[in-house]
Amino acid sequence: MTYFADIDGQRFKWPSLKHLLAHATPERTGDQLAGLCASGPVERLAAQRCLADVPLKAFLDDVLQVEDDDVTALIFEQHDAKAFSPIASLTVGAFRDWMLDPTTTGTDLTAIAWGVTPEMVAAVSKIMRAQDLIAVAAKIEVVTKFRSTIGLRGHMSTRNQPNHPADDSRGIALSAIDGLLMGTGDAVIGVNPATDTVPDYIRICEVLELIRTQLDIPTQHCLLGHVSTAIKAMEQNAPVDLVFQSVAGSTKANAGFGVTLPMLDEAYDAVHSLGRAPAGSNIMYFETGQGAALSADAHHDMDQQTMEVRAYAVARAYRPLLVNTVVGFIGPEYLANGKQIIRAALEDHFCGKLLGLPMGVDVCYTNHSYADQEDMDVLLTVLSAAGVSFVITVPGSDDIMLNYQTLSHHDANYIRTTLQRPPAPEFAAWMDRMGIGTPDVKIPSIENALGQLRLPTS
Amino acid sequence: MSDPLSPHGAIRAITQARLNFGPPRFAADTAASLDFALDHARAREAVESELDVARLTAGLDAMGLPHDTVTSAAASRDVFITRPDLGRQLPQDQADALSRHTPPDVAVVLGDGLSAIAIALNGVAFVTELSKSLSQDRLSIGPVILARQARVGLGDGIALALGAKTVVMIVGERPGLSAADGLGVYITQNPSAQTPDSARNCISNVRAEGLPINDAARQTYDLIKEMRALGCSGVALNQSRATNVLTSD
Known part of the structure; x- marks a missing residue:
């Protein structure tokens, strides 16, 4: 599936969810070394806006797209549909807003732990600022x-x-x-x-x-x-x-x-x-x-x-x-x-x-x-x-x-x-x-x- | 302060950890804080240092060793630090220039790596010792190649361009807080464009207070002779002999 976003009359396209995730990632040298990063700050923001509109359900497919990867198999095995249900209809962006909402408690966040997949979690983190990453993590108590x-x-x-x-x-x-x-x-x-x-x-x-x-x-x-x-x-x-x-x-x-x-x-x-x-x-x-x-x-x-x-x-x-x-x-x-x-x-x-x-x-x-x-x-x-x-x-x-x-x-x-x-x-x-x-x-x-x-x- | 008979001295002989002697303090004192900052400043200076080609060539001239200079595909120190792949690539025009030399038996490269200061301090002394041993065996080394913005893998391209079967790549090691003068010596037989790290032998921590230069040069020489006799290096060399006492990492 192809993803795209238009910014100032320019169309940016990404051939897969994996590419979209990479191009939406805040700048770091490792992704540059791998040749996986956005071409510049505007493309990165275009990718982040596009990613924000992707439904969480899209991440239940094989995002890595590698045959017989046992970590992928483990991710599928761990996914708990019931735990996912409270957020199943959300997009990545709406998921961020839900987590930051003051009425969403640490208990609510703990309850979805086995409903979310690593790719969903990585995706939402890419459109969160430092403050957001701190605020949501601070709600969660893992003992x-x-x-x-x-x-x-x-x-x-x-x-x-x-x-x-x-x-x-x-x-x-x-x-x-x-x-x-x-x-x-x-x-x-x-x-x-x-x-x-x-x-x-x-x-x-x-x-x-x-x-x-x-x-x-x-x-x-x-x-x-x-x-x-x-x-x-x-x-x-x-x-x-x-x-x-x-x-x-x-x-x-x-x-x-x-x-x-x-x-x-x-x-x-x-x-x-x-x-x-x-x-x-x-x-x-x-x-x-x-x-x-x-x-x-x-x-x-x-x-x-x-x-x-x-x-x-x-x-x-x-x-x-x-x-x-x-x-x-x-x-x-x-x-x-x-x-x-x-x-x-x-x-x-x-x-x-x-x-x-x-x-x-x-x-x-x-x-x-x-x-x-x-x-x-x-x-x-x-x-x-x-x-x-x-x-x-x-x-x-x-x-x-x-x-x-x-x-x-x-x-x-x-x-x-x-x-x-x-x-x-x-x-x-x-x-x-x-x-x-x-x-x-x-x-x-x-x-x-x-x-x-x-x-x-x- | 480090009297070996005092408790402090006895402990210092066991570990160089920055232990808190005396009554525990809940914040590092000014002296310890500034000592640490100075050690880090020295390490940063070593990482950012550029190869002093003029001084190195003067040193090699004084020893009667010919030389040539290359720069990897990483054009600056900043690019070199974040793009190790470019630091392993030899630009084609430089490879062409090197290919005009008479092919030597052993290519010897002094590369800045992560501490050009280490090369400035110990590089010429090491290659002088090594060349003495090799010339007694009638093994030619050709010009010593001074390599800017160089990672270990750059030596492979240099050896291929020169037409050498063996390459000795000497680079400045990543500085620690206590030392920025360590050389790493990587020796490879039959290098190729895709030499895996497992096909190299490495001698590390070559410096006055680590493995002395003469000992390291001797070990390098012994390894070169063995590699040329057996036609391989690294893990394959270790496997083709009973013991691997010469390798170190």
Whole structure:
């Protein structure tokens, strides 16, 4: 089907819904790199006006138009016609207006989560300004639970990310304690390993388990290795709280990560059968990011933001505890600068929340991007207004393993004190018990941690 | 401050993370804040730096190494940063110019990559060491090619234009907050217009405080000899020998 719009006597045409979505996307380098963007600002607005008039029902067809794509199949399988019924007669533009209407509540928005598809959600986000993305996301409360409760209204959680370039056990432990002393880690204490071997996976899980049990922290830990490594480690009884995997929006893009949906099923069953989590807990953790599909040449000529939202269909199939977009990590060829990173993060957060995900953001950038820590300050602040579930923090914003900049533990405290966003209630109570942030703190200082905590020697 | 016997020094030996020593503070202090900003400013300066061709050619002249210069299809630094595909393309007129040289055995390219500062600091020293080893083996390197706005893949087009069977592409690595002087060395046997990354061998973090230049040049030389004997590089090279001790990424 051909779509068109007339502006000032000029007719713009797009041969498919996929093209229309791409040309309606706010400017970003990844779509330019892929040759999928509008020719200029006027064509983009023409596409946005055209998109606003498309009925939501049009998105129930195969928008990607790729045979045998298992993410597409999953999207069809997830679609709940009953949940869709309240909005089934709306166009994309009317859907935006309905969400922004003050009489539409968070409960109304939660009720349609399984009625909307990723392509519908991506489409409406393209005609929403930053303020709209914040306002609607702020209405939606997505609560998940393991040892701590994440996503409660008015709270903001953090992932404490104690990475070390050599996966040194004590280096990881010291960095984790640095964050705990600053009150971060209520979403998860999560390490990106430098290596991906089973013995290292088990060792690092044991380090994190030692810290958690000795300090009796109401949180969970996670090693962000490959899902296949996690499965092997669990076979050897590694103390795995959460299984992690990076996921993307097409079969081919997931193959680029070396992952299939049956592998995720197997990992879910394995971690569930460990029985470490209280009944009814959420036990998976996923990361995503715009540009992942394009970088694997697996975007099938779909714009990077719509591909990103398709990844959320994969994530939500597993009712995860945590999902975050690693928004600025991929580099300036996908998101050039602070403006593009901020816009993409707000899109990802909004789209994830509308699909029912506990959406967090790795507020980050690389040194070759046109961005700096001040852009991250702005992004953190607007995400807090939008009610972000969690953000990632490291010592002094400097991730010494992944060589990029994310937020610091201090930044979490800035939001806590300036916008009154405490961490998860269980963790806040633990902080009080331990005197975190007071002169009477009961956990060892960095200087004393090696002597006072039972930690591995290497 | 980093006395190895003090707790601070012992911890510094374990991790370079920007840990909060002393009583926890809920905001970064002025010194830490400005230190971070300076580290980022240095990294940005390295990313934005242009290849100093005049100085590099003077350095190569002093070592008796001939040279030539190319620019990728990315005409400016800004285009190069956002269009990696253009940084991998060699314009046809430049390929034609290179094809006038006598075909060498090994093409050696110094490309700015994401830090021309790294090339300025360590580039000439590396190619000087490498050329010494290769010339002892009677392997010719032809002119050292100085490449502006260059990604790793640009080396393939340069080698094809020169008619070289092996290419050593040396580029400035993406600067971290602590260092902007690292070289990445990518060696490819029988490069083509569509060389996949898996067909390259890489030696990274080549700098004074990482892998020393002489060691890196030696490893490069050993890899070149092995590739030319086995006729392949990258994953195929690793598979055609028992161990892969030489590869690093």
